[in-house]
Amino acid sequence: MQRWLPLLAFATLAVLLFAGVRLSGQRDPNALPSPLVGRQAPAFALPDFRNPERIVTNADLLGAPYLLNVWGSWCPTCRYEHPIITEIAEQGLVKVVGYNYKDEPEDARRWLQQFGDPYALIIVDRDGRRAIDWGIYGAPETFLVDARGKVIFKHAGPVTWDIVREKLVPLLQKEAAP
Amino acid sequence: MTRLLLALLIALSAATALAIEPLPFRDAAEEARFRALIAELRCVMCQSQSLADSNSMIASDLRREVFDLMQQGRSDAEIKDFLVERYSEFVLYRPPLNPTTWLLWFAPALILLGGAIALVRVMRRRAAALDPTAPRGPANQDTPEDW
Numbered sequence: 001m002q003r004w005l006p007l008l009a010f011a012t013l014a015v016l017l018f019a020g021v022r023l024s025g026q027r028d029p030n031a032l033p034s035p036l037v038g039r040q041a042p043a044f045a046l047p048d049f050r051n052p053e054r055i056v057t058n059a060d061l062l063g064a065p066y067l068l069n070v071w072g073s074w075c076p077t078c079r080y081e082h083p084i085i086t087e088i089a090e091q092g093l094v095k096v097v098g099y100n101y102k103d104e105p106e107d108a109r110r111w112l113q114q115f116g117d118p119y120a121l122i123i124v125d126r127d128g129r130r131a132i133d134w135g136i137y138g139a140p141e142t143f144l145v146d147a148r149g150k151v152i153f154k155h156a157g158p159v160t161w162d163i164v165r166e167k168l169v170p171l172l173q174k175e176a177a178p
Numbered sequence: 179m180t181r182l183l184l185a186l187l188i189a190l191s192a193a194t195a196l197a198i199e200p201l202p203f204r205d206a207a208e209e210a211r212f213r214a215l216i217a218e219l220r221c222v223m224c225q226s227q228s229l230a231d232s233n234s235m236i237a238s239d240l241r242r243e244v245f246d247l248m249q250q251g252r253s254d255a256e257i258k259d260f261l262v263e264r265y266s267e268f269v270l271y272r273p274p275l276n277p278t279t280w281l282l283w284f285a286p287a288l289i290l291l292g293g294a295i296a297l298v299r300v301m302r303r304r305a306a307a308l309d310p311t312a313p314r315g316p317a318n319q320d321t322p323e324d325w
Binding site for chain 2: 030032033034035036102127128129131132133134135137138
């Protein structure tokens with residue numbers, strides 16, 4: 001038994017490391033779990049991108065679920081996920097609200113002109129202070145908020161079709177059929 | 179030569195100075211408290227660095243937030259709770275000691291202990307094998323003469 005011990009220890013370690021490699025391929029190990037899921041969305045009062053005089057609050061968004069997509073013109077990965085976000089909006093899966101994070105209005109305008117503007121509404125967080133309440137630490141990040149204002153899903157990183165299929169669609173179906 | 183090395187060492191030690199932007203502290207005590215606090219919070223983007231060390235944009239924003247919370251009169255525990263509520267316990271650079279983190283805290287010591295025990299046993303066995311007065315039995319067959 002003694003002579004098998006080193007081999008056993010090595011085999012255990014190998015299995016653990018292999019499992020770790022497989023797991024990290026499935027989800028980003030650096031993405032933080034969001035303590036916001038299951039809680040009411042944080043209160044905010046931020047200007048409307050298209051009409052900066054108008055202030056948008058949580059109350060304005062109650063009544064229907066929405067996808068909050070955090071983006072900025074400075075964020076390269078946002079360009080990769082933008083076609084998917086656009087498709088979600090165009091297919092009418094859910095209302096898509098843009099959260100313009102730490103951006104300059106002119107740069108954001110140009111970015112939307114270049115890559116398309118599928119957002120039903122865009123709210124602007126210029127200095128990123130309100131974003132801290134959402135636990136946002138970069139872009140892209142995406143939240144799914146239900147009709148009653150509760151956060152039911154958060155994803156840090158670009159939205160992929162897998163996430164749409166496996167997470168967003170089931171959650172939205174559950175929302176639609178109580 | 180040693181003078182040059184010493185000078186270099188002193189110069190390089192300044193490189194570990196905090197990468198923070200100047201903030202309007204009221205006094206040295208407040209600044210000391212701020213520095214202690216940000217050394218215990220993790221940069222959520224560059225996750226192996228504390229808020230004190232990180233240059234990233236979110237670290238700068240969070241330092242500003244910690245400063246504002248301090249100005250509002252919140253205690254260290256309240257500030258940490260504020261951030262944990264938003265970013266999860268991962269934002270604490272020094273993990274709290276509770277049942278979930280018990281293994282994280284004690285695993286290195288346990289592994290060291292396990293290694294030490296294994297080493298002692300191997301050494302004992304070797305010593306017994308080399309000892310000519312030990313009773314010769316099946317376990318003690320591999321003495322030097324047998325090679």
